[in-house]
Amino acid sequence: MLDKLSSSLKETIRKIAKAKRIDKQTVDEIVRDIQRALIQADVKIALVKEISSRIRERSLKEKLVLNPREHVIKVVYEELINIIGRGVEVPLAAQKIMMVGLHGTGKTSSCAKLARYYQKKGLKPAVICADVYRPAAAEQLRQLCEKIGVPFYDGANLPLPEREKGVMGIVNAGVKEFEKYDVKIIDTAGRHALEKDMIKEIEDIKKAINPEQRFLVLDASIGQQASVQAHALTMQLESQA
Ligand SMILES: Nc1nc2c(ncn2[C@@H]2O[C@H](COP(=O)(O)OP(=O)(O)OP(=O)(O)O)[C@@H](O)[C@H]2O)c(=O)[nH]1
Ligand SMILES: [Mg+2]
Structure with a gap:
């Protein structure tokens, strides 16, 4: 389009x-x-x-x-x-970036693209997989990260009870694991719609690690729905803040 x-x-x-x-x-x-x-x-x-x-x-x-x-x-x-619009300048500084969006919009691919971008700019990026729902999600991200030589974390070293607590345990441990890295990119699971659990997960991650950037990933063919989604997400997050 x-x-x-x-x-x-x-x-x-x-x-x-x-x-x-x-x-x-x-x-x-x-x-x-x-x-x-x-x-x-x-x-x-x-x-x-x-x-x-x-x-x-x-x-x-x-x-x-x-x-x-x-x-x-x-x-x-x-x-x-x-x-x-002129777009937003992504700062070349230490930060945590959280990727959100509906199913299959390109969150995981964009994590690797962003990591590569920061790597080329001389920063040290690392990627955390917070998609615990789709079985192949972690493997997909691991392969992409391996290709570009960026460290990757999916909570595999956590004791089972910790991992079973779900996304939050992994995100917290990942941020700790990558303490020495400049840019921590967090991939999250896609949803069919802007469902309550998606908003809750974003809110929980926001509260726990306070990512400086939250990127809503959209398919380029989405048209006017782009603004609908962006507004819905912003409104819901603000109303819960
Ligand atoms: N043409 C095109 N395809 C893309 C682009 N980014 C991702 N894809 C493809 O779109 C499909 C979904 O990409 P993912 O990065 O897995 O999307 P996701 O949002 O992580 O998907 P879920 O985790 O299942 O919600 C894959 O087949 C990608 O290769 C892009 O910029 N252009
Ligand atoms: Mg994904």
Whole structure:
């Protein structure tokens, strides 16, 4: 979905660059192309309307400092960044990161990607598997960590009663085990929906080890559901805080 959005937008930029002149008709055509691309990518209609009118307004009325084509490209770029957002800078510092999200969204893969990122930046990452529900979860993460040479903990050294206490025993022991590591990444189990037990688990981990970052991992094709999930999670966590 995002690949398609990106290629449609690139095509629009090419169209602007090749336009013979920039007049109301050209701008309307460009705005229509952008609307089509955004709607296909399941962007909220209200946002599509907002960006359309801002691009129209700024392209035709703003005082030009660049040539007209470059001006429109700049406006389109700035307005897209405005709605898509600039992203969050992940600090290059010692921290605990907790990955949460629904089933199969890429939490475990992202743990390894993040670990690799920090490793390349010269920090010492380590990964803790707090998914005790899916039998192959720990093995999957272990293999990924082995590939990149990052230490991995799943509570295998804990006495059985401790391990049977579930996720919290493993997370606490893992954080202790990796005391000397800079970045501790905690993988959690996926859920079918934002169920109460998922929120409770996040809350419990938050209380026990206070992770500086909590990442909600989403499938890129999720569209407007992304904001629904992020809001639901934030609201529930805040209401329980
Ligand atoms: N195309 C694509 N596939 C991905 C990406 N990340 C993960 N996958 C695949 O998606 C599937 C699920 O990924 P996982 O990392 O196991 O997802 P998870 O959220 O840990 O899953 P659960 O632990 O079962 O909830 C695997 O087959 C991955 O190879 C990605 O960025 N792009
Ligand atoms: Mg997983």
